[in-house]
Amino acid sequence: MPPEPAARGSVATSTATPAPVGRDDVLGLLRGVVDPELGSDVVDLGMIRDVEIGKGGHIGVTVALTIAGCPLKAQLDNDIHARLLGHPGVTGIDISWTEMTDEERSACMARARWNATQRAGTTTIPPTTRVLAIASGKGGVGKSSVTANLAVGLAADGFAVGVLDADIGGFSQPRMLGVEGRLEGANDEKKMVPHRRDFGSGFVEVVSMGFLVDDEQSALTWRGQTLNRAVQHFLEDVRWSDDLDYLLIDMPPGTGDIQMGLARMLPRTEVLLVTTPALAAQKVAARAADLARKTYLRVVGVIENMTSFTCDHGTSYALFGEGGGETLAHDIGAPLLGAIPLEPSVVLGGDIGTPAVLGDGAAAEAFRALVRTIATEAAPPVDMAGCSARLLDKVEAALGPTP
Ligand SMILES: Nc1ncnc2c1ncn2[C@@H]1O[C@H](COP(=O)(O)OP(=O)(O)OP(=O)(O)O)[C@@H](O)[C@H]1O
Numbered sequence: 001m002p003p004e005p006a007a008r009g010s011v012a013t014s015t016a017t018p019a020p021v022g023r024d025d026v027l028g029l030l031r032g033v034v035d036p037e038l039g040s041d042v043v044d045l046g047m048i049r050d051v052e053i054g055k056g057g058h059i060g061v062t063v064a065l066t067i068a069g070c071p072l073k074a075q076l077d078n079d080i081h082a083r084l085l086g087h088p089g090v091t092g093i094d095i096s097w098t099e100m101t102d103e104e105r106s107a108c109m110a111r112a113r114w115n116a117t118q119r120a121g122t123t124t125i126p127p128t129t130r131v132l133a134i135a136s137g138k139g140g141v142g143k144s145s146v147t148a149n150l151a152v153g154l155a156a157d158g159f160a161v162g163v164l165d166a167d168i169g170g171f172s173q174p175r176m177l178g179v180e181g182r183l184e185g186a187n188d189e190k191k192m193v194p195h196r197r198d199f200g201s202g203f204v205e206v207v208s209m210g211f212l213v214d215d216e217q218s219a220l221t222w223r224g225q226t227l228n229r230a231v232q233h234f235l236e237d238v239r240w241s242d243d244l245d246y247l248l249i250d251m252p253p254g255t256g257d258i259q260m261g262l263a264r265m266l267p268r269t270e271v272l273l274v275t276t277p278a279l280a281a282q283k284v285a286a287r288a289a290d291l292a293r294k295t296y297l298r299v300v301g302v303i304e305n306m307t308s309f310t311c312d313h314g315t316s317y318a319l320f321g322e323g324g325g326e327t328l329a330h331d332i333g334a335p336l337l338g339a340i341p342l343e344p345s346v347v348l349g350g351d352i353g354t355p356a357v358l359g360d361g362a363a364a365e366a367f368r369a370l371v372r373t374i375a376t377e378a379a380p381p382v383d384m385a386g387c388s389a390r391l392l393d394k395v396e397a398a399l400g401p402t403p
Pocket residue numbers: 136138139140141142143144145146167170172251252253305306340341342343344346347348350363
């Protein structure tokens with residue numbers, strides 16, 4: 001069984017009175033919960049039979065499982081708690097579990113099957129992949145560095161990791177991950193095949209605008225909806241590995257179009273917020289958290305970057321102030337997942353395409369600790385161990401080929 005999500009029970013610490021939660025909010029949040037076997041969200045699949053809004057933000061949800069002993073019940077239970085409790089207006093949850101009627105079950109299967117056959121307009125991200133967007137609101141706080149180090153750290157621990165560089169105009173992943181060359185559509189489906197680099201027993205697959213344009217200037221002129229179309233292209237037209245454990249999305253600075261687009265295209269996205277200890281960065285990051293919540297994306301936690309600098313003599317200097325990460329985490333009711341010190345190895349690693357996490361020193365240690373926290377507590381990979389076979393495959397086999 002996957003460990004308890006860290007957000008559980010640790011919410012509603014904000015000093016401001018949260019807005020009351022409505023039925024639409026609950027359904028919006030539940031659209032982020034995907035049944036990993038059926039590949040669609042629980043609202044779409046008709047699994048949410050009832051929602052009750054109780055006094056003081058206490059929510060009752062009745063969930064109808066396809067079969068009573070569904071091995072994914074624990075996973076869904078965790079996900080529903082994490083999604084709903086991540087909303088500041090939700091104070092508690094009661095889930096009643098029930099089983100679908102035969103009629104409901106066939107409607108659910110028909111829906112799942114239809115979704116699976118509708119290639120256009122759906123993402124190519126496997127339903128068992130955990131999607132984490134690394135965002136901050138403010139530029140230059142280390143989103144891209146955190147993304148590259150997390151990706152490589154997770155891969156070195158044996159995970160299959162995708163990196164989607166959503167910073168179309170200011171891409172940095174090709175350089176930071178040490179990957180270059182044009183992306184080609186190299187298989188029968190004419191999907192783009194990401195570049196891949198092996199680390200330890202895992203690997204990192206990466207797509208970036210840097211692999212599609214000749215120079216940075218030509219991407220810089222893209223704006224608004226065009227930017228969103230580029231991200232959509234990466235979500236729909238890339239042949240990601242079927243066994244991808246994580247997809248990390250390196251977000252551009254700001255809280256604009258891309259985050260809104262992502263919430264629409266991939267509502268199961270969860271957000272890791274990066275901030276520096278400075279008050280200004282923390283305030284802007286709080287706005288990013290706000291937008292995440294408005295678009296029903298769960299904030300997994302906060303990462304404080306550039307925490308302090310320790311000189312060769314061992315003295316630490318809090319160059320950008322102190323406590324920003326902790327204050328932000330407290331204000332938005334999400335855990336502080338890690339603090340990365342300011343260290344030249346991070347800059348150097350990014351410049352030579354060998355992320356600091358692979359080396360020695362305090363920053364490498366801090367990144368490795370962050371990787372462990374994410375993989376074991378805050379956002380563990382989707383657990384499919386309890387399933388003997390994919391239900392949808394069985395349904396597909398029973399129903400025969402699509403006409
Ligand atoms: N912990 C750290 N120690 C030292 N330098 C760092 C650290 N984290 C990031 N940097 C450096 O700070 C600069 C900005 O980092 P990065 O590009 O990762 O930020 P970003 O938030 O992605 O920026 P943008 O908003 O422009 O995309 C880079 O030069 C990077 O090498």
